[in-house]
Amino acid sequence: MAHLKQTFSSLFNCFRETPSLFFRMVRWDSCLHTDEEHVNFARRDELNRALTKETEESDGPVNFELDVCHQDPEYKSPAPLPHAQVKLITSWEAGWNVTNAIQGIFVLGLPYALLHSGYSGLLLIILAAAICCYTGKILIACLYEENEDGQLIRVRDTYEDIANACCKSLPPRLGGIVVNVTQVMELIMTCILYLIASANLLSYSFPHVPVTAKTWSVIAFVTLLPCVFINTLKIVSKLSQLCSLVHFIIILVVMTYCLTQIHQWSWAKFRLSIEFEEFLVSVGVIIFSYTSQIFLPTLESNMKNPEEFSCMMNWTHFFACVLKTAFALTAFLTWGEKTKEIITDNLPSFLETLVNLCLLAKALLSYPLPFFAATEIVYSCISRGNHSKYRSPLFSLGVRGSFLLLTLLMAMFMPHFAVLMGLTGSATGAAMTFLLPSLFHLKLKWKKLSILEKCADISVFTLGFLCSLAGIVCSIKRLLTVFGGV
16 A cells, blocks of 8 residues: 555656646536537548448447538548447446546545645635536547538547647647657546556455455456457446446545534534645646547447537536535535545544555556557557558457557556656646647637637636646656656
């Protein structure tokens, strides 16, 4: 547990110099500029035709409930995925994936964040939910353009396509390459974090077993081997549903114990004054506990009813906001100044063991979502074009197997990984969550945006730039300190 706590502590400290701004509340329903009930969303024509043809030959006709419009003639669809990967998911399944992303490990740090932010922390939890929901929707809005009839037509398919559309004046595909590299780096780092957390939790749950940390990493790796056979987002959605269930059990256990201590609660434990440096820690933890933008293009493109995406984002972020507020509030009121960075460390020993086993299950079940997203990005880039050998199931299996092995090797042998992950997260997390969605939205939709929407995008872009810059500087300082440079 000491290793796990050290890892979390390093991540919390990475946000220590992250700047904060007051967020502006924006309308959640203003991301798309027409009534969704009267807009026909376009799907990928080539992919739908292939799916319909294959399914008619094997299982009979497919009945899609979407009106498919013609795509932009200049739009080039990426290489089609293997047949199993074109199974579409429902809005509920997409919602479970988003819930898995925004109800992650950082939730356990929210009571500690509240300790250093006081009443302003409660406001930050609400505003962060609104801002992250907004940036997720404007990112997806960049995938669509209106035709002459006012219908929204899907002219782009991925984050890469959006970047290429915004960087036409640069060398060909440079914008897309940068975005893809950034996405894959963050997703790999996320996978490695889950693997490290799983190994540490195994070590702590079975302290009397004479096994080294690297051996526990291999054991956790073995339990994740079935991930190489996951070739459809439907399976990932089911695992995300189980992960969310485990998460709710953790929250329920902690909150139930806190409610038994209600006689000790006192609102006087909240701070009216805050220290700026400590407040920055809270801002970083709260904001980055809501990030899911990196998964959204993949999720939305695999939804049966993409017109329900906006509604799905609303209820997932609203529910997450309510749950996080209740969890952070009850935990902080229970322990006050004694609140620790990982709230499970405050629990009695018999509950702590139960919660740690649940955390182990949550870490293992959280791994498939970023793993699937990363491998799909790489597979799509490699198989683009007419190279049929890159589209075989065997090659896809090889890509996933290579990525799984890479995460194990980095988790086992990379020194000071937590610090390096802090650097990567500061550079890529803020960029993918705040900076790029707002920048792309301004670039592609400038003429159609209202003044309020332009101001909102500019504010979010400024926030993303400052967070990314300060986080990089902070992480580089810590890297130099760790490696003895200063």
